[in-house]
Ligand code: G6P
C-alpha cells in the first residue's frame with residue numbers, strides 16, 4: 001500500500017520550465033549561439049551545473065570556460081531566472097496540483113517534495129504551498145543529482161516511509177529514472193515518449209484528480 005507521495009516541483013507543481021528556458025536561451029544568445037525549446041527538454045530535472053555543461057556543449061563551447069567563469073555564467077542565468085520567480089503568483093500552480101496533494105493528505109498519505117532546484121524555498125513561498133509538504137528535500141541538501149536516487153531516498157527517510165511504499169510524480173526522464181532506482185512507483189506527468197520508463201504516464205495532475213473523483 002502507498003503511504004507516501006513525493007512530488008517534483010518544476011514541471012509538476014508549477015511550470016517554471018518556461019522561465020528556465022528563457023533564462024538559458026538568453027545566456028546562449030549572450031555567448032553567441034541558439035538554444036531551442038527541444039534543447040531545453042534535456043535540462044528538465046537536471047541540476048544547474050549539469051544544465052550549463054549541456055548548454056555549452058550544444059554551443060560547442062564546452063572547453064572555453066574555467067570553473068570560476070562557469071560559476072559566473074550560472075549566477076547570471078540565475079539572476080535572470082529570479083526576475084521571473086520573484087513575480088510568480090499562486091495562479092501559476094498547475095491545475096490539479098493543490099487538490100491532489102490535499103486529497104492525498106485527507107486519505108492519510110504523507111506528502112514530500114523532492115526537487116533539484118536551489119530556488120525551491122523561494123518558489124514555495126511565492127506559491128504559498130510550503131505547508132502542504134511533510135518533508136522537503138531540495139538542491140541544497142543533496143550531493144548527487146537525478147537520475148541518482150539520493151533525493152528520493154532522502155525524502156522517504158524524512159517522511160519515515162519505506163521507499164517501496166512511495167509514489168513519485170515526475171515530469172523529467174532523469175527524475176523517473178531516479179524514482180525507479182529508489183524502488184518507488186513512478187508516475188510520469190507529461191508525454192509518453194519522453195517518460196518511457198515510468199510505471200504509468202498521465203497528461204496532468206488535473207486529469208488524475210478528475211479520475212479519482
Ligand atoms: C529542476 C529543473 C531543472 C533545473 C534544476 C535546478 O530540476 O527541472 O531545469 O535546472 O531544478 O534548478 P535551480 O533553480 O537550482 O537552478
Ligand code: MG
Pocket residue numbers: 008009010011012044045170171172175
Ligand atoms: Mg521537473
